[in-house]
Amino acid sequence: MNTVNIGSITVGAKNPIVLIAGPCVIEGLDRTLKIGKAIKEITTRLGIPYIFKASFDKANRSSYSSFRGPGLTEGLAMLSHIKKELDVPVVSDIHSSEQVSPAAEVLDILQIPAFLCRQTDLLNDAAKTGKVINVKKGQFLAPNDMKNVVAKIREAGNENILLTERGASFGYNNLVADMRSLPIMRSFGYPIVFDATHSVQLPGGAGTTSSGQREFVPYLTRAAVAVGVDALFMEVHDNPAEALSDGPNMLYIEQLEELLKDVQALDHVVRKHK
Known part of the structure; x- marks a missing residue:
């Protein structure tokens, strides 16, 4: 198992689980920073990277x-x-090769959105920066198909790879998180991330917007940690009803600490089996 270093944080192998979290989209500096500060206070208290x-x-x-x-x-x-x-450290999505260079000057992780996970030029250009690349598995891909994504990044000389599960398309306006995909993708030799909030999204479920079922976030989170993931990806907000994107599947900040306590307890048990 390769580990990935992001600043002082090491992801993978038997290292403690890492939290990647924040609001879905930047909603102005003040509110976005406020959310980040609240999350950091919780993670610092619990000792979670x-x-x-x-x-x-x-x-x-x-x-x-x-x-x-x-x-x-x-x-x-x-x-x-x-x-x-x-x-x-900070992470954000990139969508085109033109965004790679300026994004790499600021971001510690370049994130490839699920719908772009097979875009060869984008993967290649991102990989050539030497930055950590987090690729979200497309809703349309089987987990074994991510071996080809990994090969594209490695071909560009980059071994700093994270793979994220965020659910697979299942019928209309629905996603299902297949827990088998986590050990399958981890077998490729790179750390695995579980996206706990996008996995409960109902794409296009509200007509002109996506809907979601945030009440299932704790269940899927605990399940994924029990399977043995290396990091969790969560979108959280002080008031998801006011969020400008993905509000229905975002977690309330006030719910985060108790859930992370469960995460730590499960991770402690599972880590010896990684």
Whole structure:
């Protein structure tokens, strides 16, 4: 099992589970930073390694009129400020090769969205930066298909790879998280991340927006940790009802600490089997 180093954080093997968390999209500097500070206070209290996430652009929205975020230039400036203020690594999505170079100057992890996970040029250009690459498995892919994604990144000379499970398409407007995919993808030799909040998303389930079932986030989180993941990806918000993207599947910050206590207890048991 290869480990991945992100600043002072080591992901993989028998290292403690890592939390990647933040709001879905940057909703202005003040509120986004407030959410990040609240999460860091919780993770610091519990001793959980923390990586901040928020998207500068949500290019894949259900409706043309949906909020996408501040965009590349302004968004990266905000993420740079948050990175310094919180003193934690940061991750955000990239959507095209043109975004790779400026994003790599700020981000510690370049994240490839699920619908773009097979885009060879994007994977190649991202990998050539030497940054950690987190690829979300497409909803349309079997877990074994991610071996080809890994091969593309390795071909560019990069071994700093994270693979994220976020559910598979199952009928209309629904996703199912198959826990078998976690050990399957981990067998490729790289750390595995479970996206606990997108896995309960109902894509397009509200017509012009996606819906979600946040009440199932704790169940899937505990299940994935029991299987043996190396990191958790969660989108959290102080008030998901006001969130500008993915509110129905985001977790309330006030629910986070108790869930993470369960996560730590399960991870402690499972880690010896990794």
